[in-house]
Amino acid sequence: MVAQEPVILEPKRQIGQACCAVVAPRLGDAAAKSAADLLKALADPARLQILAILAQSSGSVCVCDLEGVVGLPDPQTGQRPKQPTISHHLKVLRAAGLVGCEKQGLWAYYVVDRERLAEAQALLAALL
Template sequence: MIELTETTEDRAAGCCNPGLAPRIGPDEARELSDDLSILANPIRLQILDMLAQRDGHVCVCDLEVALPVKQPTVSHHLRLLRAAGMIDCERRGLWVYYFVQRESLADLRARMLDRFDALAYSTEQHD
């Protein structure tokens, strides 16, 4: 019943990788995938790109005219990006100006690259 010693027999009848486990834990995987989900939208990518172009000086109405969605939708995406820490905003009179948070984006970039290089270039070739 309590056969804890027979690690090779229990699992992997004829298979090959007994103790295989992801190097990325469930929590870190969740964190990274949450950030990726924010990026994974064409409107949000375009918003980020426009904000990056004119650092610190883009008001919502300018975004609206440049995007194929209506104002409440733009507002919605801005909120998501802001909640994710990728952008922030500042009110000036009647207008609200959004800008990218370069630090936060650089941080995400680094985390993504870490993982990505592990995926695309890593380790143990079996040939």
């Protein structure tokens, strides 16, 4: 019996050759990095809660007022995160440019950066 050549259903491709039409990315490298950093900052339930509280507030909010109201309760104790954890979340939001901070004595008061929040909303809308 003579061995038959296998039937090739697809043409042979060279390395690096696409099999489909390539779609140009909607985001450049810098915009993709910026979007990823923003989404990383928002990727926590406590930070989303903090941002929602600050966005709904007409003024600034003291970090002490956020303690006990934001963050998922600990499954064992039922307690919400304490001030140091809240401050960490606020630091992440500040680094992303979503909130601003003003020190008054010992306390820090936070306010949402509405311009940056609008930019973030536009960025997310452009991605979808």
